Amino acid sequence: MDLKQVIKGVTLTKVCSIKADKDSAESKSITLKVNFDGVPLQGVFDKAMSSTVIQWQNGPGRSKFDTWSDKQVVEIDFKSPAKTTVDPIAAIVAAAQAEGVSVEEYMKKELAKRSGAQVKLRKAEDK
Secondary structure (H helix, E strand, O other): OOOOEEOOOHHHEEEEEEEOOOOOOEEEEEEEEEEOOOOEHHHHHHHHHHHHHHHHHHHHHOHHHHHOOOOOOOOEEOOOEEOOOOHHHHHHHHHHHHHHHOOHHHHHHHHHHHHHHOOOOOHHOOO
């Protein structure tokens, strides 16, 4: 697919509801006709991605913040952006690496958290 391809003759229609302000009791139903004529496919995908990213950030991204590691790659489905398809083993390995400990040490710590026990971790380089 060539994302530089320019769209011709495509108009999509969507009904939305608006209020004068957030406290207003009165609302109006408006039909928007969005004309995509002359827009490159990349522009449409970029716009679609922005709302998907925000939805993920405010959902599983934030609620599972402690499980993510910096620079981790997370795959999600566009049709269901709130659901992640992260390999749980890859997530554990990434989290252990982020803490600088072995997977075994990381798992001991996580299991201890859930059982209420205290475990002192040894950095991987201390072994």
